Amino acid sequence: MPYVIGADLPDRPAGERFRALLDRPNILQMPGAHLGLAALLAQKQGFEALYLSGAAMSATMGLPDLGMITVEDVCFHIRQVARATGMPLLVDGDTGYGEALNVMHMVRTFEDAGAAAVHLEDQHLPKKCGHLNDKKLASVEEMAAKVAAARKARRHLYVIARTDAVASEGMEAAVDRAKRYLEAGADAIFPEALVTRDMFIEFARRMPGVKLLANMTEFGRTPFFTAAEFESMGYSMVIWPVSHLRIAAKAWEKLYAQIAAEGGTQGALDRMQTRAELYATIRYHEYEELDASLVRTIIPEGMPQNN
Structure with missing residues (x-):
C-alpha cells in the first residue's frame, strides 16, 4: 500500500523485496511509472513493482533519449516514486553514465534514492532506444567491467545486464555477451529488440536457469505479446516502459x-x-x-x- 508521512516504511531494502518478487513462480509485471501520481495509479491496479524508463524521463524533460539526462535527474524520479508507493523500482541506468567508477557512483546513488534494481546496456554514447537502427556497441570487455563495477558497489541493488547485440551482431554473439555479463556478476539478462517469438524462445533456451527481462514497447520491433505469453517463453520479468507517457x-x-x-x-x-x-x-x-x-x-x- 502507498504510505504517507509518519506511516511505517518498508522493513527490508528495496533490492531484497525485488528478489522476493522474482522468487515467486509467476512473471513479474512492471508497467512504466516514472512520476509519483502515475505510480499510485499503477499500484491501485495491483502491480507490485514498477519501471522507470530513461526514454520517459527524458521526454518528460523535453529531451530525446540519447543519454543526455544525469544521475541526479533520474534520482528525482526515483525518490518521488519510491516515497509515494514504497514499491520496488527497476530503473533504466542507460550506459552507466560513464565508465566503471561512474557506474559505481550511479549504483550507490540509485540505492540511496530508493531503487531496487537497475539495468545497464552495452551501447556507446550517444546511446539510442534499443528499437532504433545504427546502435554503436561497446566491447564485451567494456561492458563486463561495468557489470563487475556495479556488482562490487551494490549493497542490495539487483543488477540486470542488457544486450543490444542481436540487431547488429546476431543471436550467437548476443548469447555469448550475455554469458560474459553473467560471469561478471549480473543477476539477470535483458535481451533487447528481439523481433519474433522464435527469437525470444531461442534466447531463453540458451540461458537455462537465468532470470530474463522482456521489453513490450509499442511502435518498436517486438510484436505484441502478453505477460502470460512471455512467461510461457521463459521470461521472468516484463516491462511496458513508455506506454503511460504515450497515453498521457x-x-x-x-x-x-x-x-x-x-x-x-x-x-x-x-x-x-x-x-x-x-x-x-x-x-x-x-x-x-x-x-x-x-x-x-x-x-x-x-x-x-x-x-
Whole structure:
C-alpha cells in the first residue's frame, strides 16, 4: 500500500523485496511509472513493482533519449516514486553514465534514492532506444567491467545486464555477451529488440536457469505479446516502459487543441480525473489528518453556472 508521512516504511531494502518478487513462480509485471501520481495509479491496479524508463524521463524533460539526462535527474524520479508507493523500482541506468567508477557512483546513488534494481546496456554514447537502427556497441570487455563495477558497489541493488547485440551482431554473439555479463556478476539478462517469438524462445533456451527481462514497447520491433505469453517463453520479468507517457502525451495534446479551438475546457470534463478522484489517489485527507490543526477540506461538487 502507498504510505504517507509518519506511516511505517518498508522493513527490508528495496533490492531484497525485488528478489522476493522474482522468487515467486509467476512473471513479474512492471508497467512504466516514472512520476509519483502515475505510480499510485499503477499500484491501485495491483502491480507490485514498477519501471522507470530513461526514454520517459527524458521526454518528460523535453529531451530525446540519447543519454543526455544525469544521475541526479533520474534520482528525482526515483525518490518521488519510491516515497509515494514504497514499491520496488527497476530503473533504466542507460550506459552507466560513464565508465566503471561512474557506474559505481550511479549504483550507490540509485540505492540511496530508493531503487531496487537497475539495468545497464552495452551501447556507446550517444546511446539510442534499443528499437532504433545504427546502435554503436561497446566491447564485451567494456561492458563486463561495468557489470563487475556495479556488482562490487551494490549493497542490495539487483543488477540486470542488457544486450543490444542481436540487431547488429546476431543471436550467437548476443548469447555469448550475455554469458560474459553473467560471469561478471549480473543477476539477470535483458535481451533487447528481439523481433519474433522464435527469437525470444531461442534466447531463453540458451540461458537455462537465468532470470530474463522482456521489453513490450509499442511502435518498436517486438510484436505484441502478453505477460502470460512471455512467461510461457521463459521470461521472468516484463516491462511496458513508455506506454503511460504515450497515453498521457496524447491526452495533453487533445486538451490543448480543445482549449485553443473552444477557448476553454468545458468540453473536456468527461475526460478528466475529478478533484475527488485525485485527492483519493494522493491520499489528501490522510496527509491532512496528520496535522490536527488543519480543517478538513470540503471538495466542491460540480461547477457553478455562468449566469
